[in-house]
Amino acid sequence: MSDWKLLDVHAHMSHVSFSSDIDEVISECISKQVAVISNGTDKSSNQFSLKLATKYKGIVYSAMGIYPVEALYNMGYPIEDLSYSPEQFDLEDQIDFINQAAKDHKIIAIGEIGMDGHSLKEDTYDRQEEVFIRLARIGIDNDLPLIVHSRKMESKTLGVLEKLHAPKVIMHCFCGNVSEACEYAKKYNWMFSLPVTTPNHSKLSVLSKRLGIENILLETDSPYLNIERGVRNTPVNIIKTLNYLSQVKGISQAQVQEILLTNFKKLFPHVDIG
Numbered sequence: 113m114s115d116w117k118l119l120d121v122h123a124h125m126s127h128v129s130f131s132s133d134i135d136e137v138i139s140e141c142i143s144k145q146v147a148v149i150s151n152g153t154d155k156s157s158n159q160f161s162l163k164l165a166t167k168y169k170g171i172v173y174s175a176m177g178i179y180p181v182e183a184l185y186n187m188g189y190p191i192e193d194l195s196y197s198p199e200q201f202d203l204e205d206q207i208d209f210i211n212q213a214a215k216d217h218k219i220i221a222i223g224e225i226g227m228d229g230h231s232l233k234e235d236t237y238d239r240q241e242e243v244f245i246r247l248a249r250i251g252i253d254n255d256l257p258l259i260v261h262s263r264k265m266e267s268k269t270l271g272v273l274e275k276l277h278a279p280k281v282i283m284h285c286f287c288g289n290v291s292e293a294c295e296y297a298k299k300y301n302w303m304f305s306l307p308v309t310t311p312n313h314s315k316l317s318v319l320s321k322r323l324g325i326e327n328i329l330l331e332t333d334s335p336y337l338n339i340e341r342g343v344r345n346t347p348v349n350i351i352k353t354l355n356y357l358s359q360v361k362g363i364s365q366a367q368v369q370e371i372l373l374t375n376f377k378k379l380f381p382h383v384d385i386g
């Protein structure tokens with residue numbers, strides 16, 4: 113049984129910026145009762161998320177995925193203008209590894225997966241879709257939610273998930289059409305996870321107001337997407353979004369917290385949160 117009150121559904125705890133003080137960062141999560149799903153994007157971050165979730169059972173949970181950039185890079189597509197060099201790994205082996213982890217109940221979600229029109233060019237879209245579908249199917253077949261990236265390909269990504277009849281979806285940091293998002297949220301009961309930058313972001317702030325609270329979860333995308341640019345983000349910062357949501361929805365923070373927990377339980381009925 114775990115003892116937490118809030119959950120960051122999308123963070124990258126394997127990021128190098130946490131390498132020197134990850135234990136302190138998780139200690140702070142424990143003291144503030146903030147749980148975190150550490151999302152994988154490549155071979156080493158998938159392995160890391162599993163290790164961290166094993167070490168901090170009940171406060172850190174593991175999700176595994178392959179980021180579209182890493183997938184395409186390992187399919188031999190040249191990737192230009194990236195601020196980092198992607199890890200080299202065997203794509204098929206990694207898909208097998210994720211599949212096995214799902215079957216063995218070692219992970220609670222598939223993510224980060226999805227499609228990207230920001231770093232990747234149009235000639236990659238078909239291949240992106242193929243990998244995305246294969247990874248999404250692992251989630252669907254094992255009753256695991258999908259944590260989905262859709263930067264600059266939001267409509268396309270939603271359409272692929274619709275065709276797959278994906279029952280459990282968390283759209284992370286969704287910056288597409290707000291009406292479309294709300295339609296999908298209602299129709300399929302999909303979730304949208306809001307980052308801490310939501311109050312200052314033109315589209316996300318509108319999305320947060322228009323979405324029913326029953327379709328909202330919180331995320332940080334740590335270490336990225338902090339309100340203060342250039343400062344490392346950490347999971348405990350989701351507490352700030354709790355304040356914001358309470359104002360936007362006109363209900364108390366305690367009520368928001370309770371609804372977010374209910375939303376979580378709907379998607380993750382097998383995770384014992386006491």
Ligand SMILES: [Zn+2]
Nearest residue numbers: 122124224333
């Ligand atoms: Zn991310």
